[in-house]
Amino acid sequence: MSAAADDDLWSAIGDPTRRRMLDLLLADGDGTATGLSERLPVTRQAVAKHLGVLDRVGLVHATPAGREKRYRVDEAQLARAVAQLSSVGAAWDTRLRHIKRIAEAVQRAKDERGTRP
Template sequence: MSRTAEGEPAPEDVLVALADPVRRDVLTTLALEGGATATSLAARLPVTRQAVAKHLAVLDRAGLVRARRAGREVRYEADLEPLKRTTRWMDALAARWEDRLDAIKELSEEDTPP
């Protein structure tokens, strides 16, 4: 996994983590419910607890979840800040492409001398 200059997860790491539908379901559940264990997540999903643990590890490396030990259990909570940074990066990228496409359109619509 790569990091930005500030030490944050890079946008591509966040996008890779979110590419899997099970990981998106896990993150959505954590965001809506405020936290859960791998066991409680597995009870809601069509995958094993071990699979959930592996998905949580990917989400953790991307900075999208935080693990906190509570006695014998490890509770996971969503951290949506990396997703927000990735969204801002994507918005800026889209704006640059829009500017480029507008410039190409203007050039193509100009009258050119014979």
């Protein structure tokens, strides 16, 4: 996946309403814009737009169901996103450990200068 596609994916996941929608869809197995709007503090039209964003990045897939569409989470795409997030987290853990070592070395140097006669 390209960096632009990753940016789109993370932008989609970054919205709290869309994360809540993913939670609801995962818990229920699937859902419609109408059903989700009844459980969220946004209009059906807003839910439909959010579902469109999630669909474009591949996190949900729509199936026609009468006059509505039923949305289901693509668990493989979600698992891929989780793996990416874990990788980013591990990289930041490494960076933060390095920063901590530098800060501790600076502090030791200060302490040593402070104890000299």
